[in-house]
Amino acid sequence: MIKILFFILTTIYTYATFSGHVVDINSGKAIKGAMVSDAKHMVKTDENGTFHIDTKAEHLQIKAYGYLPIRVSNFEQFSGTSYKLKPFKLKAFYVNFYAANAKSKSFKNILKKIKSTQMNAVIIDIKDVKGNISYDTKLSEPKKIGATKITTISNLPKFIKDLKEMGIYTIARIAVFKDTRQAKKFPSRAVKDANGRVWIDTHDTAWVDPHSNRAQNYTLNIAVEVAKAGFDEVNFDYIRFPAKEGLRFAKADTQANRISAIENFLYRAKKRLMAYPLFISVDIFGYVAWNKTDTHIGQTVASLAKHTDYISPMLYPSGFHKWTLGYSDPTAYPYQIVKASILKAHSDIEPNRIRPWLQSFRDYAFSRKDYKEYEIAQQIKASDDCNTTGWLLWNPSSRYPYVNKHMFDLVKHSAIKRVKTSDQRGRISKKKSSKKTKSKKLSKKSIEKSSSKKVPKRAIDKKESRHKKESKESVNKSIEIIKPKPKLFNLDRLLESDGSDY
Known part of the structure; x- marks a missing residue:
């Protein structure tokens, strides 16, 4: 009988249920979702910062995102139920x-x-x-x-x-x-x-x-x-x-x-x-x-x-x-x-x-x-x-x-650097884009005048064609890797939002 009683008491002690709540050390506010664990189990605090864990461990670890982690021991748990975490960036x-x-x-x-x-x-x-x-x-x-x-x-x-x-x-x-x-x-x-x-x-x-x-x-x-x-x-x-x-x-x-x-x-x-x-x-x-x-x-x-x-x-x-x-x-x-x-x-x-x-x-x-x-x-x-x-x-x-x-x-x-239109591609209208492209490109006549030797028309057309191809390949490569939705993606909206629409 004594052996049975000893076994029961030992079991109760070694697998005791510990409770407590986790709060912000500065504000005293409850921390929801804080993680409390021993070597085998992990529980999270509720909206009131409260947790319950069955454990026989000598120590518990408590951590939450944006806070420093702490370790508490069994005797500390008996002395109080509030565990304070320090915010950390x-x-x-x-x-x-x-x-x-x-x-x-x-x-x-x-x-x-x-x-x-x-x-x-x-x-x-x-x-x-x-x-x-x-x-x-x-x-x-x-x-x-x-x-x-x-x-x-x-x-x-x-x-x-x-x-x-x-x-x-x-x-x-x-x-x-x-x-x-x-x-x-x-x-x-x-x-x-x-x-x-x-x-x-x-x-x-x-x-x-x-x-x-x-x-x-x-x-x-x-x-x-x-x-x-x-x-x-x-x-x-x-x-x-x-x-x-x-x-x-x-x-x-x-x-x-x-x-x-x-x-x-x-x-x-x-x-x-x-x-x-x-x-x-x-x-x-x-x-x-x-x-x-x-x-x-x-x-x-x-x-x-x-x-x-x-x-x-x-x-x-x-x-x-x-x-x-x-x-x-x-x-x-x-x-x-x-x-x-x-x-x-x-x-x-x-x-x-x-x-x-x-x-x-x-x-x-x-x-x-x-x-x-x-x-x-x-x-x-x-x-x-x-x-x-x-x-x-x-x-x-x-x-x-x-x-x-x-x-x-x-x-x-410091102010956020504004985006120059000349540094952009794909975020400006087709009309503006085409105008800028035309203004930047040298005409066939100006190329011929700027050279002591006449540049064959065929060579100019070939150079422009190659430039267009390289630009297109560069854009396609970027899109293949990032893959934003082409019709819905709007960088300005993304930067101004909290990201929930994307």
Whole structure:
């Protein structure tokens, strides 16, 4: 009888129901949809911020979009039922593999800028596309294949602790399926070319097959290890298939199979990381926000949103094609490019779950101009106007000379650049367009006069025909990738709206 009573009491205690409510630390208002979890279960708060969870865990994790995550222990739960979350808007610097160490000059400059500006976070390379791991992992498989031959962070837990003591939010960036070391050391996991050989892309890097459970486990083990070290967030980059057709995978290369493989990885990541007070985020191509297909890489906003907290589209204006949204040079209109892309994603995910990557590097595709304070500020302004919960700045060298107080002043006070009619295509009437085209083209007579040698009429006609063909191909290429509805799409309406009509 005593044994039975002891068993009942033990069961009741170990699987106790805990209740409480989650509120904003500043306003005291209830937070609806806050996530409360132990290592196995997750519940959400109702409209009153209230939750009930059956658990035997010693700790609970509480988080909500746009707030810092917290961990509470059982004895804390008995002492009160209100759990306060602090609002947080991410303003992050990207820190590359080699800059991620306390002695790095670039890293020291980043810390100085965090102290002197509104910047408040770093996203640090933990595993890069070559498969290198920046800290001394305890995992046997990465050590076996030489992934830790070069390490830049000697003591990861201390490194993170020091950053947190400075009030800095920490994100671990992990390149998932683009992993040269793993692909070459374990060919059975690698993406193959049509001849069955390990495929090497144009950047001389190899990929592992997203369908491979062993390849997934390899990266998931790293994610768990860095979560234990204390990161506030784990960010998965290259969480996709290669943007290349004709490759061989473990399963047929169909959209359904591609999306399923990516979803499976993120589902498993969510399960394994549930025991830690952190967020999960993913990086996506900027065009994915526009496409309803998987862009042949396994990414859609809706499918990625199922098992992640935040989505970070890479909205670098230099990465968009000529005539995107009708602009001859997208880099000249950073506000419009960023805002339109975020609003397109609104139909699949809430604005407070979008945190875009923004361009903080010199343009490489159009005018080659530096992206200075004004251009960066215009992108931030666009992100803020879309009610996102933050943004991340990308510079591959981790150098940010134009991030300063003046830049943040421009976010508040600079005007949005107006679009020049001469920079547009497809948003002006056919009559105006044809007139402008005629005025810009040199007549056959003027061409003949301007040359000491007469230009044959046939050569002029051929040149004009080729120019028309190239322009048409450029526009078609842009439309094929973005695919806005040609009859209904109106950029001005999109930029002025909240995106609900698109």
